[in-house]
Structures are given as structure tokens and as C-alpha cells.
Amino acid sequence: MKRVILASGSPRRKELLESAGIEFDIIVSDVDEDIDVSEPALLVKELALLKAAAVAKIQKQHALVIGADTVVSIGGNILGKPNNGADAKRMLNMLSGRAHQVYTGVCVVDSNSGVSVSMHQTTNVIFKLLTRKQIRDYVATKEPLDKAGAYGIQGLGGRLVKYIIGDYNNVVGMPVELLLRILNEEFDYKTK
Numbered sequence: 737m738k739r740v741i742l743a744s745g746s747p748r749r750k751e752l753l754e755s756a757g758i759e760f761d762i763i764v765s766d767v768d769e770d771i772d773v774s775e776p777a778l779l780v781k782e783l784a785l786l787k788a789a790a791v792a793k794i795q796k797q798h799a800l801v802i803g804a805d806t807v808v809s810i811g812g813n814i815l816g817k818p819n820n821g822a823d824a825k826r827m828l829n830m831l832s833g834r835a836h837q838v839y840t841g842v843c844v845v846d847s848n849s850g851v852s853v854s855m856h857q858t859t860n861v862i863f864k865l866l867t868r869k870q871i872r873d874y875v876a877t878k879e880p881l882d883k884a885g886a887y888g889i890q891g892l893g894g895r896l897v898k899y900i901i902g903d904y905n906n907v908v909g910m911p912v913e914l915l916l917r918i919l920n921e922e923f924d925y926k927t928k
Contacts, residue, residue: 738925739799743791748890749804752910757927758919765790765803769816776809780841781854788845788852795847800923803843806909808861808885810836815885824875827886828896833865836885838907844918853922857911859902861889866896884909 740760742753753760765787773779788803795801808815810830818824838861843854879893880886887893889900889907905912919925 738923739797740919740925741791741795741799741801743787743801743803746804746909748888748908749910752905752908752912753802753915756912756916760802763791763794763801769805774814776807776814776837776839777841777856777858779814780805780807780839781843781856782841784841784843785845785852785854788843792845792847792850797847799847800919800925801845801847802915803845804840804910806838806840806884806906808836808838810834817882817884818880818886821875821881824880824886825871828866828871828874828880831863831866831885831887831896832871833863835860835862837861838885840906840909840911842911842915842918844915844923846923853918855914855918857903857906857914859900859904859906861900861907862898863896864898870896 742760742762743765745764767786767790773782783805784803788801792801815827838859839856841856845852879888879891903911
């Protein structure tokens, strides 16, 4: 079986890969994520490629390296992780009572050949209309501080969501079905 490496320290991505039956190691990529791309689908695919390629480049053994990146897009604005609590409140105010899109880019790089396959998935998320108190209380939990768009649908942030259209796992941070399709069809990797 081919060695698989996840180029991410995200506990959510780790859990999703484990639940998909993928055996993998983790090597966190330290690439600069500040790139000048304004289209969300292109941004997440480019960042996923940069992360996977950086880890693939340092491999001495053959491995398939998975990179991923997630952003939220609303009204032409791309929301990554908030800088602080005030920034999280600003983002949640933008999302309150509105629809937005969550984009996750996934890239798999073969460390021997350098072949890479990058794709993205989009999920529509509709938020409830939030009060100032709900936003303040949620930000006080600190949960939103390390999540794109300042919320985690799999945690307390799920209470803010009215409904979604699309892949729930994509909103969590890894479109598992898309990843499995890339691994199976492009790299002949089979899960247990």
C-alpha cells in the first residue's frame, strides 16, 4: 500500500481521513498562505497544491501527499481564519441571515513523479439571523478563531447554520468523496 501523508495539522481533517479508512502520517506544511488570488476556487486549489508540494519535495520515500485549504466566500469577499475576536465578530455579522459558499481545495502530489491533481468542492451554507449576543457568546468560546469564516459547523458553530446545500464534510474542511475519487482514479490508491 502506498504511503499517504496529510500536509495539515487540522484535527478535523485528520478525523475525516481516519473515518474514510485512509492510513496516513501527518507532516504539517509551513508555506506562506498569503497569495494574491481573488477567485475562491483558484485560491483554495493553489494553496492546497503549495502545501502538498512543499511536503512532497522533502520526502525521501515514495508518498502521496494530500494538501487542503478552505475559505468562505460571501458577496465577493473571501473569509479565511479571523485575526482575532473582533475580526471573528465582523465575519459572523457578515454571514448572519445570509447564504455563503464554502470552498475547499484538495491536491494530491506523488512525491516520486511530481504528478499532482487539484480539485475543489463548493457547498452553500445559509446562516440563521444572529443577534449580537449570540455572536458575542460564540466568539467568547474561542472556537471561531482558527476556522475559515469564523465558525466550525461540526462544533458549536453548527447552531448558527440554518441549512446547507452540498457536502457537509466540505464545510468541515475535507470533501472526503472527492479526495477518495482523486486517490482511486488518479493514483490507484485503495482504502481498506
